[in-house]
Amino acid sequence: xxxxxxxxxxxxxxxxxxxxxxxxxxxxxxxxxxxxxxxxxxxxxxxxxxxxxxxxxxxxxxxxxxxxxxxxxxxxxxxxxxxxxxxxxxxxxxxxxxxxxxxxxxxxxxxxxxxxxxxxxxxxxxxxxxxxxxxxxxxxxxxxxxxxxxxxxxxxxxxxxxxxxxxxxxxxxxxxxxxxxxxxxxxxxxxxxxxxxxxxxxxxxxxxxxxxxxxxxxxxxxxxxxxxxxxxxxxxxxxxxxxxxxxxxxxxxxxxxxxxxxxxxxxxxxxxxxxxxxxxxxxxxxxxxxxxxxxxxxxxxxxxxxxxxxxxxxxxxxxxxxxxxxxxxxxxxxxxxxxxxxxxxxxxxxxxxxxxxxxxxxxxxxxxxxxxxxxxxxxxxxxxxxxxxxxxxxxxxxxxxxxxxxxxxxxxxxxxxxxxxxxxxxxxxxxxxxxxxxxxxxxxxxxxxxxxxxxxxxxxxxx
Ligand SMILES: [Zn+2]
Numbered sequence: 001x002x003x004x005x006x007x008x009x010x011x012x013x014x015x016x017x018x019x020x021x022x023x024x025x026x027x028x029x030x031x032x033x034x035x036x037x038x039x040x041x042x043x044x045x046x047x048x049x050x051x052x053x054x055x056x057x058x059x060x061x062x063x064x065x066x067x068x069x070x071x072x073x074x075x076x077x078x079x080x081x082x083x084x085x086x087x088x089x090x091x092x093x094x095x096x097x098x099x100x101x102x103x104x105x106x107x108x109x110x111x112x113x114x115x116x117x118x119x120x121x122x123x124x125x126x127x128x129x130x131x132x133x134x135x136x137x138x139x140x141x142x143x144x145x146x147x148x149x150x151x152x153x154x155x156x157x158x159x160x161x162x163x164x165x166x167x168x169x170x171x172x173x174x175x176x177x178x179x180x181x182x183x184x185x186x187x188x189x190x191x192x193x194x195x196x197x198x199x200x201x202x203x204x205x206x207x208x209x210x211x212x213x214x215x216x217x218x219x220x221x222x223x224x225x226x227x228x229x230x231x232x233x234x235x236x237x238x239x240x241x242x243x244x245x246x247x248x249x250x251x252x253x254x255x256x257x258x259x260x261x262x263x264x265x266x267x268x269x270x271x272x273x274x275x276x277x278x279x280x281x282x283x284x285x286x287x288x289x290x291x292x293x294x295x296x297x298x299x300x301x302x303x304x305x306x307x308x309x310x311x312x313x314x315x316x317x318x319x320x321x322x323x324x325x326x327x328x329x330x331x332x333x334x335x336x337x338x339x340x341x342x343x344x345x346x347x348x349x350x351x352x353x354x355x356x357x358x359x360x361x362x363x364x365x366x367x368x369x370x371x372x373x374x375x376x377x378x379x380x381x382x383x384x385x386x387x388x389x390x391x392x393x394x395x396x397x398x399x400x401x402x403x404x405x406x407x408x409x410x411x412x413x414x415x416x417x418x419x420x421x422x423x424x425x426x427x428x429x430x431x432x433x434x435x436x437x438x439x440x441x442x443x444x445x446x447x448x449x450x451x452x453x454x455x456x457x458x459x460x461x462x463x
Contacts, residue, residue: 001032002041004436010048010397014055014386015368023053025393028435032389046431048397054367055387056090056121056394056434057348058374061240061264061315064094065114069338070329074320074415077118078449080344083412084318085121085439085447087345088429090394091384091455092123093374095152100131104139108148112454119452120445121434122394124378126150126183130160132167140174147456149379150181152240155222156189156290165229172233179459181377182230183238186222186247187214187291196335207284208277210334211292219291220246227254227261236260236460238377241317243269243291245301252310260462262377264313265302267343267350268419273299285327286417288337289319303354307361312373312463314351318344320415342415346406348396350420352427356400363400372463379458393436402428412445 003024012021012033024032024042039045064080066073075083077094084092096111098104104127111125127148129140140151153168154161168184175182195213204212223239227250230237242248242263254261268289273296277284287293305311319340321327330337348370355361355369375385382391404425408418432440439447 002026003031003037004042005044005046006037006039006042007046007048007053007395007397010051010053012053012387013363013367015364015372018364023387023395025436028393030387030389030391030393046397050399051430052363052398052400053387054088054396054398055371055385056396056432057088057370058091058380058385059084059089059315059318059344059347060093060313060374060378061266061317062092062094062344063319063340066095066097066319068319068340069336071321071326071338073340074322074326075318075344075413077115078120079414080318081120081123081452082445082447083345085432085434086412086429086445088348088396088398088432089344090121090396090432090434091380092121093378094123094125095128096125097128098130102131104129104136104143108143108146115452115454117450120439120447120449121452122455123452124380124455124457126152128152128161129171130163132171137170137174140171140180141178144178144180144459149457149459150183151175152183152185154185154189155226156185156187156192158189158193162189165225168226169229169233172230172235172237176233176235181236181238181460183240184226186219186226186239188218188222192218200333200335205333207282207288207330207334207337210288210337211274211277214290214292216244216246216294219244220250223247224250227251227259230261231259236262239263241266241291242311244294244298248301248305248310255310262312262463264315265306265311266315266317267347268341269294270299270302270354271350271420271423282328282331285330285337286323286419287341288327288334288339289317289341290339303360306355306369307365312369313377314347314369315374316343316347318342320413322416324416341419342413343419345411345413346420346425348429349404349425349427352400353425357426376461376463379460380455381461393433395433396429397431398427399430400427402426404428
């Protein structure tokens with residue numbers, strides 16, 4: 001058997017197994033496992049001694065090159081996917097936005113244009129629906145056939161993205177028919193808007209009021225409502241960026257009853273808290289994203305949720321805006337601060353540090369949370385999300401004991417600050433392969449813009 005690449009001496013880790021093995025790669029796919037694969041015919045040999053070999057990370061929540069709040073997120077599909085690869089992520093699912101009056105297809109065409117020729121790793125799209133008259137319902141089905149097997153709806157941002165319950169319910173009925181998955185931004189946007197207007201009238205304009213005007217109850221209420229609508233529609237539902245204990249309770253209660261409710265959280269909710277707003281001047285704007293940071297005690301609840309399968313995925317909600325000139329748009333009014341933070345690069349290291357080194361869950365559960373579950377829920381499995389004969393050779397050679405201090409001075413995201421500045425992680429990707437090609441090699445980018453391909457996703461399967 002002839003291999004393009006053999007990875008020697010690694011410890012292969014999947015969601016279920018951990019075993020020492022060489023891995024042979026042919027034509028971009030995993031072709032063989034054995035303790036001593038013959039090396040004579042291999043064109044390239046990588047030595048993974050002392051390292052884990054993970055399936056590439058899958059980040060199902062990113063916003064590259066996205067217009068928002070009068071500006072555009074700072075990473076495009078080239079810089080964003082490079083940063084992702086440095087962090088061990090080899091597939092993204094980003095969001096194509098349908099604006100009011102547009103066809104869903106227009107959204108997809110626009111985002112294909114943004115990604116094509118730029119991405120260095122593979123990608124898919126969810127479609128954000130903001131407008132769904134009955135005549136447009138068939139477009140959802142057409143999109144599923146094109147490999148867009150998930151849709152996102154907002155219960156927040158009135159006048160921009162927010163949609164009413166009837167629309168959500170209709171979309172869920174359609175999803176139930178096609179096997180697609182509805183992703184929900186669950187916050188009660190109407191109530192939040194009233195609280196926000198009252199705060200502004202009282203002269204509360206500093207960044208921290210973004211967080212203080214979005215109570216956990218608003219997230220919990222919308223989470224419960226989204227799950228109830230899905231239950232009535234007979235559809236699965238996926239709650240994005242769950243941030244607090246109260247919302248987690250709703251997901252857990254539903255899952256205990258056997259409802260197909262799933263949720264992700266993000267590293268910012270696991271590592272940061274309201275305390276991060278204790279910084280001078282306007283710097284709190286660096287932590288303005290939605291849902292907002294919560295009191296510190298929520299962090300342990302979320303870790304516990306990840307360990308006990310109340311939460312199934314860690315994604316990033318990467319939506320970077322520079323502090324200078326972008327975040328500064330809201331200097332006098334927190335509602336004008338573009339919402340979002342940069343996180344695409346550090347997801348694996350942060351979750352590995354807090355989860356595996358923190359003794360909260362196993363290395364297999366780690367792989368499940370950052371790769372296998374997202375692959376299953378979003379129709380990428382088993383092509384991606386595992387290491388098996390025939391699966392894409394999207395692989396991460398990961399040193400579990402290497403230390404790194406996160407800093408804007410060394411990261412690869414095109415943004416002038418880090419949310420995680422100064423945080424020490426243990427566990428860093430050393431080499432990253434996308435379909436058998438090295439993308440990152442010992443701290444150097446060796447990939448190519450345009451290598452990343454659009455992945456036509458299958459429909460949802462239960463994790
Ligand atoms: Zn988002």
